[in-house]
Amino acid sequence: MVDDVSQPPGSPTRKMGQAISGVATHGRMSMSFLNLEKVSKFYGSVAAVHDFDLAVEKGEFISLLGPSGCGKTTTLQMITGLVRPSSGTIIMGGRDITHLPPPQRELGVVFQSYALFPHMTVAQNVSFGLEMRKVAKTERDKRIKEILSLVHLSALADRYPREMSGGQRQRVAIARALVINPPVLLLDEPLSNLDAQLREEMQFELRRIQQTVGITTIMVTHDQAEALSISDRVVVMEKGRITQVDTPYELYEHPRNDFISSFVGKSNFLRATSAFNGKGASISIDNTPIRFNTDRREPDGKVSIFIRPEKLRLTEPGEGQIQGKVTTRYFMGSQWLVSAETPAGVLAVAVPNLGAPPPLEGETVGLAWQNADCRVLAGAAKS
Amino acid sequence: MSAAISAIKPRRLAPLALSGPTTLFFIGLVLLPLLLTVILSFNSYDYTAGIQSDFTFANYLTVLQDEYYLSTFWRTLRLALLTTVITVAIGVPEAYVLSNMRKPWRSIFLLVIIGPLLVSVVVRTFGWSMLLGKNGFVNSALAIVGLDPVQLLYTETAIVIGLVHIMLPFMVIPVWTVLQKLDPTVEAAALTLGASRFTALRRVVFPQAALGILSGSLIVFALSASSFAIPGLLGGRRLKMAATLVYDEFLIELNWPLGATIAIIVLVANLVIMLAYNRLIERQAKRKLG
Numbered sequence: 001m002v003d004d005v006s007q008p009p010g011s012p013t014r015k016m017g018q019a020i021s022g023v024a025t026h027g028r029m030s031m032s033f034l035n036l037e038k039v040s041k042f043y044g045s046v047a048a049v050h051d052f053d054l055a056v057e058k059g060e061f062i063s064l065l066g067p068s069g070c071g072k073t074t075t076l077q078m079i080t081g082l083v084r085p086s087s088g089t090i091i092m093g094g095r096d097i098t099h100l101p102p103p104q105r106e107l108g109v110v111f112q113s114y115a116l117f118p119h120m121t122v123a124q125n126v127s128f129g130l131e132m133r134k135v136a137k138t139e140r141d142k143r144i145k146e147i148l149s150l151v152h153l154s155a156l157a158d159r160y161p162r163e164m165s166g167g168q169r170q171r172v173a174i175a176r177a178l179v180i181n182p183p184v185l186l187l188d189e190p191l192s193n194l195d196a197q198l199r200e201e202m203q204f205e206l207r208r209i210q211q212t213v214g215i216t217t218i219m220v221t222h223d224q225a226e227a228l229s230i231s232d233r234v235v236v237m238e239k240g241r242i243t244q245v246d247t248p249y250e251l252y253e254h255p256r257n258d259f260i261s262s263f264v265g266k267s268n269f270l271r272a273t274s275a276f277n278g279k280g281a282s283i284s285i286d287n288t289p290i291r292f293n294t295d296r297r298e299p300d301g302k303v304s305i306f307i308r309p310e311k312l313r314l315t316e317p318g319e320g321q322i323q324g325k326v327t328t329r330y331f332m333g334s335q336w337l338v339s340a341e342t343p344a345g346v347l348a349v350a351v352p353n354l355g356a357p358p359p360l361e362g363e364t365v366g367l368a369w370q371n372a373d374c375r376v377l378a379g380a381a382k383s
Numbered sequence: 384m385s386a387a388i389s390a391i392k393p394r395r396l397a398p399l400a401l402s403g404p405t406t407l408f409f410i411g412l413v414l415l416p417l418l419l420t421v422i423l424s425f426n427s428y429d430y431t432a433g434i435q436s437d438f439t440f441a442n443y444l445t446v447l448q449d450e451y452y453l454s455t456f457w458r459t460l461r462l463a464l465l466t467t468v469i470t471v472a473i474g475v476p477e478a479y480v481l482s483n484m485r486k487p488w489r490s491i492f493l494l495v496i497i498g499p500l501l502v503s504v505v506v507r508t509f510g511w512s513m514l515l516g517k518n519g520f521v522n523s524a525l526a527i528v529g530l531d532p533v534q535l536l537y538t539e540t541a542i543v544i545g546l547v548h549i550m551l552p553f554m555v556i557p558v559w560t561v562l563q564k565l566d567p568t569v570e571a572a573a574l575t576l577g578a579s580r581f582t583a584l585r586r587v588v589f590p591q592a593a594l595g596i597l598s599g600s601l602i603v604f605a606l607s608a609s610s611f612a613i614p615g616l617l618g619g620r621r622l623k624m625a626a627t628l629v630y631d632e633f634l635i636e637l638n639w640p641l642g643a644t645i646a647i648i649v650l651v652a653n654l655v656i657m658l659a660y661n662r663l664i665e666r667q668a669k670r671k672l673g
């Protein structure tokens with residue numbers, strides 16, 4: 001139970017995602033299912049999306065993660081065909097679809113606002129795509145029934161959208177997109193309108209549906225926990241560009257830069273200096289060398305040491321690598337979030353709630369970590 | 384004690400005092416004339432003695448049995464309906480185009496649509512009679528192409544053309560208001576599901592504008608059915624509509640009771656048609672759109 005709770009959101013047990021990303025690294029040679037090559041979108045002279053390269057395998061669940069305005073929606077809409085790319089190509093199943101109009105792409109799209117047809121019942125909403133494909137009435141009814149039971153909405157087939165809750169509407173939107181058997185499912189922040197608890201439930205529900213159907217899925221989100229918990233791979237975007245594409249576990253443990261490490265999960269950056277000592281680097285904080293010798297070639301001069309709050313441990317005063325004073329402590333249920341003022345800056349420590357409360361504000365504590373959990377980044381830490 | 388009373392009293396009187404002016408206004412300007420008209424319609428008229436203050440159904444029997452009046456009512460109904468249908472067919476797409484326009488153009492074209500309302504109906508109708516007349520623009524254009532001139536002025540076609548032109552803003556504005564509020568991604572969703580642009584409009588966008596179309600058509604129908612200047616100027620003396628009929632009875636025949644009777648019949652017919660139509664559409668739209 002305790003183990004369960006204290007595990008980081010991107011649990012290392014996700015074998016499937018890693019296997020898939022292994023394949024994707026060969027994406028350049030053997031064509032993937034969906035390929036975006038140097039796709040860009042300019043509004044005037046401003047690039048909303050710039051040189052977007054991505055290879056998506058069949059059955060994969062990809063999240064596009066990034067802060068507001070970084071171009072996630074624009075990227076998704078270029079795949080749907082609702083926005084025309086300024087340059088680049090989009091290839092799906094070996095076919096160039098860059099300039100194909102949306103109705104001919106036959107993709108399943110779930111919009112951020114769900115975009116349900118308000119004047120149609122749930123069944124009519126779901127039926128629409130089938131009618132456009134001229135599916136016969138009996139076949140249509142059968143498929144509507146199947147898909148509604150998949151999303152657990154069989155009982156609400158005759159309701160109008162406004163008579164339903166946010167979570168139910170979202171499932172209608174997913175059912176409507178899935179019923180046409182699209183090759184790819186595209187979701188634009190599908191869970192952003194839900195409250196925290198329902199959102200968590202729906203995340204796993206979405207993953208369940210995706211795995212049942214085995215459909216290739218691209219989901220836009222600005223919620224890092226959501227991206228980590230349900231995707232096979234996460235694409236992190238910043239100002240219209242991709243900064244890292246990796247499995248959730250890799251992304252969390254080995255963020256490529258400052259931006260990613262602070263955006264994905266909480267992180268600490270310790271102020272430190274690094275000096276080359278012939279073999280590796282010796283790191284010191286506040287002119288006190290800490291036991292942090294590396295045999296790798298680390299950057300010289302001012303550096304910051306990146307470490308996750310849950311990788312730090314509170315110890316008795318005088319023990320551990322550095323000493324600090326507790327400034328705040330918040331009780332979060334499964335854990336305490338303690339901030340300590342140290343010579344290297346203010347550090348956040350996640351202390352699992354094992355029964356004994358952590359030291360009070362103002363008390364002195366030691367902080368300890370394993371050097372393997374740290375990463376040395378060039379440049380001074382900001383905080 | 385007295386403080387308590389004065390505290391209660393103004394509060395009780397406030398709603399009455401506030402709604403009083405409007406109520407008096409409504410009673411004085413709408414209900415009273417209407418009541419007088421109803422009473423008048425039951426009076427009889429004598430060409431030598433004038434209006435008699437008696438009670439008779441004779442006027443109603445006369446009107447409802449006379450081929451002339453009935454054909455005029457029928458024409459009124461037919462032309463008002465036709466005008467409504469045509470304004471829906473033109474106005475709804477026009478409102479859609481308007482709602483999809485970019486920043487400066489939208490205000491410019493909205494002004495173009497509302498603009499005609501700033502010009503007197505009589506002036507605009509004279510404009511049409513010049514265009515449609517024997518030597519008007521339309522016939523000159525036909526002559527240039529080498530076609531025979533057509534009789535347009537003083538036909539039902541001319542009346543409908545004139546009515547549609549004047550009624551269009553009353554359709555465009557309510558529909559545009561509704562379209563403005565729609566979520567554009569709903570239309571996009573229809574496209575991604577495989578609908579063509581036209582299908583998306585027909586099955587997704589316009590049905591959502593049902594309530595706007597409803598109020599637009601109610602206004603257009605009511606105004607067309609009671610229009611006076613347009614049928615008078617474009618239909619001539621021969622093709623009368625209901626309002627012209629009432630005018631004639633009051634001011635030419637001087638038979639006020641008969642005029643009142645026609646007015647009441649038209650009013651009741653108009654009310655019945657509009658209420659029925661409203662019921663029919665609104666009940667469906669309310670359930671769907673909330």
Ligand SMILES: Nc1ncnc2c1ncn2[C@@H]1O[C@H](COP(=O)(O)OP(=O)(O)OP(=O)(O)O)[C@@H](O)[C@H]1O
Pocket residue numbers: 043047048066067068069070071072073074075222
């Ligand atoms: N039609 C448009 N015209 C001009 N600029 C646009 C247009 N659409 C988007 N942009 C700009 O492109 C950038 C990316 O927008 P986009 O909607 O893709 O962001 P996003 O990542 O989806 O953000 P959010 O998380 O807030 O939804 C933004 O800076 C936005 O202002």
Ligand SMILES: [Mg+2]
Pocket residue numbers: 072073074
């Ligand atoms: Mg967005």
